[in-house]
Amino acid sequence: MVMEPDDTDSIGRAHLQDPAERTHTIARRPPSDHLRGWIRRFWIPVWDVPEGESSEQAVLQYPVCLSITTPAYSRFVGPHPGVSRTVLEGRSWGFGTMFAPAAGAKLLGHPVRDQAGSWCDLDEVPALAGLTGPVRALMAQAPEDPEIHARCSALLEDRIARLGAPDEEDLLINDVVEQVEQDRDLLTVAQLSERMGIGERTLQRLTVRRLGLTPLWLIRRRRLHDASVGLRSVHSLSDLAIRLGYADQAHFGRDFRTSTGLTPGEFAARWR
Template identity: 65%
Template sequence: MASRASDDIERAHLRDPADRSFTIHRRLPPASLRPWLRRCWIPVWDVPEGERAEQRVLQFPVCLMITTPAYSRFVGPNPGLSTTVLEGRSWGFGVMFAPAAGAVLHGGGLRELAGGHRELEGVPTLAGLTAPLRELMAQGPDEDEVHAACCALVEERIAGLGPPGEEDLLVNAIVEEVENDPALCEVGQLCDRFGLGERALQRLTGRRLGLTPAWLIRRRRLHEAADGLRGDEALAALAARLGYADQSHFTHDVRTATGSTPGELARRWREG
């Protein structure tokens, strides 16, 4: 994997700007594996004794794996807000899979795994990785060489999946289309672009992602909102740019997803 990935998932991470307790290292996969892998990420934290650092993430429509000294899990897509509490001094080794990979690795549809997880050792392609990953990370959680070795272990397993099939490529393309086109605001637009009926699209994303097409669009808009709230754009202008009919609907969506209003998030990020 490349030595560092760009910090392109920060908009999904509702990080408190005052929180300096952790660092996240990132690495991109080789091009040949990108139909299955998006990136590896390695958080390393040192939280003062007696304190806790809650991390809140508006997850992308993908599955993850995360190994720490305490647990090792294969994590389904989270339709809500993902929260993790960091304590003490430790590390994690994580992998963000491509949208198509989740159901293939899980061995079936993702509806039942959405918002949940299973033990990594129960996933056939990934079984046996926990111990060597922990041994490597213990040698130096902040070291590039350690990160590269850990990523290589995962890459070797994922390479065994072989080339993606037609449906795998379609799932990746649908998610990429939604994530990269702010003008795509209606499920009907997505159906038209891929020549699918709405029911067929619903069945496909439900089975392969554990999510609905409407959720994909809402989540993209929330990620855009998080980006905008870190800048100096007026809230009303941001709501209009994101396609909301009025600011109250924008406020409702952000508060429902994050527990905070756009104004509260903006103040925290802009003053932090």
């Protein structure tokens, strides 16, 4: 088993960015230690796009729910099975929370499969209702100030702390996702099922209910995240395909293009 350091705090793995992009910055904050079962991180983008232009941000989202508050909207976002695309214009900011896999269903009060690929207003999530105004008031003062970020994080953490400690199933779904994300040798649902000590059908029902996604999706998404990193310094597409567990370069190319809209070669060319 090859376990690698937890790199889920690296936005770059999921963000299909162009290295020439200079319109935004992203600050990140870890959650308090006792809330890591519910929160992965906070992220705070600040952007300044020249008048008359726009900047599309494409993200291979992690299998988790998010919240994002900006001056224009405040949303709770379910896991996106494809590529999430957001267009930035003008000068503005966002305050975002990436929740842990277990948090989505607990916050929504129903299976995450009902929210996958969609969003609702933040105020429609009972545990988070009423946060939009205070966060906007704080962020408007100084959107790039780490102290402001800390105060916004504290507001949200106060709400999440009311969930109490994660229960057995919460810990299980967090562990399922962590195993897939960190072990590059996990390439099949059968391997994952054996690792977790539960049947494949039980695993399928668990991930669909708690994440709105299948176990196979988790593995494919991990491979695409790995690909987005590997393509930035790749010398051989065929070698990279093998390292990622694909049968050949053609299968890798089809999977990457279907998911991102770019061929591996087109994405790699951005980084040359």
